[in-house]
């Protein structure tokens with residue numbers, strides 16, 4: 001099955017596993033990815049989702065051999081990326097190599113993008129004759145700013161790992177050999193946080209980034225945390241100088 005979903009402790013991992021075609025995503029892969037996220041959302045014990053892939057490239061985007069159908073399929077690619085962005089768990093993309101086209105939007109929908117020095121990226125939509133969908137354009141501008149979004153979309157320029165970090169595409173840049181360890185360490189850090197504020201603040205920060213903030217909803221989530229067992233546990237653990245044991249309620 002592509003992709004593969006795996007659970008360990010508080011961490012879910014989705015692995016793209018078509019390395020012979022640079023992990024390109026065909027229309028058939030999109031509902032499978034959406035289903036994987038639905039499975040993750042159902043598991044209350046899962047706090048972190050790692051999106052990784054096998055082989056030299058992270059993902060080469062949409063299947064170019066089916067690009068003419070992308071008008072009808074385009075919305076489902078964007079829909080899949082929106083579903084990833086709205087995942088309840090905090091998401092980390094582990095980018096070991098190339099990330100191209102729609103895959104760059106998929107990575108941007110993740111909360112953290114940890115890249116290796118072997119990573120590179122480009123967005124060839126204009127070169128292919130394709131206008132990118134609205135939610136992807138918005139995500140680029142809200143995450144990277146207007147000038148970088150224009151540079152990437154309009155020139156189709158290739159960026160190396162250091163340029164990806166400099167423009168904010170990568171949140172972390174590490175040696176190739178340290179990628180898995182860095183991702184596991186970040187997943188461990190995030191997995192130890194109180195689940196309610198973790199997923200709540202993730203959701204609201206994303207909404208604020210695209211200008212759709214809801215102050216009343218934030219106030220409700222603040223109140224929910226004030227009344228939570230986890231807040232009492234957090235204070236108690238601090239006083240007792242021990243690691244808190246959060247239950248997500």
Ligand SMILES: CC(C)(COP(=O)([O-])OP(=O)(O)OC[C@H]1O[C@@H](n2cnc3c(N)ncnc32)[C@H](O)[C@@H]1OP(=O)(O)O)[C@@H](O)C(=O)NCCC(=O)NCCSC(=O)C[C@@H](O)C[N+](C)(C)C
Pocket residue numbers: 020021022024025056057060061062063064065070073074077078098100101102103124125128130132133
């Ligand atoms: C990834 C790559 C750098 C790898 O190079 P490599 O030298 O390591 O390997 P390769 O021999 O080029 O690739 C291995 C195989 O993988 C295939 N492949 C690689 N990426 C593909 C892709 N995206 N679609 C279809 N086949 C793809 C190659 O054609 C090839 O097939 P073959 O063995 O039958 O010749 C090189 O294949 C390449 O540039 N691929 C194209 C990348 C690219 O332009 N991606 C953007 C796709 S368009 C896109 O994503 C926009 C889309 O999101 C918009 N919308 C959602 C609205 C539809």
